[in-house]
Amino acid sequence: ETGVTQSPTHLIKTRGQQVTLRCSSQSGHNTVSWYQQALGQGPQFIFQYYREEENGRGNFPPRFSGLQFPNYSSELNVNALELDDSALYLCASSFNRGLGTNEKLFFGSGTQLSVL
């Protein structure tokens, strides 16, 4: 059973640029969610995808967008990067039996994004 893998592990961008982060879900999982973790803080929910559709979103602006593919891999896109976007971005996969349920999440090791 493979775990959740994220790429790249580290990334440096400048303000105003765009970035795409990638995640490969654990085998058999149909749901993926993304979290932002600032230094010294707990993870903050960005959004969740279930069967390729966004079905939940946290308090993040539209410049944060995502995709989930038929093989349940996923992307997080951030446009017009700001300095405050510097953080660890975590992908988590899970198997949900239906909308509204949330089984335990399996997290990847994250992508550390630095915006200069």
Added chain:
Amino acid sequence: EDQVTQSPEALRLQEGESSSLNCSYTVSGLRGLFWYRQDPGKGPEFLFTLYSAGEEKEKERLKATLTKKESFLHITAPKPEDSATYLCAVQESGGGADGLTFGKGTHLIIQP
């Protein structure tokens, strides 16, 4: 107002010295309360899910309990390998699927 508050922020214990971590929460309805462990440079690792007041779960030296307003993570006779940040998270009940709301965590250090 924070929905999930964890205390203490940091805790240093001697090996074998038992203690408890606290997680207090304010939500209109609780779907589930989760405990995770996070090591430096890694993503959170799932420990427990609790669904209703009075529920308890155990795993090795860890035991999680839940009341209507808070949860405790009890650590019995800890070892240095238990050193990590322990995160508490809640999921609110209601329509649709929402993510977890995490606390800031308790940074636990176990000294040999």
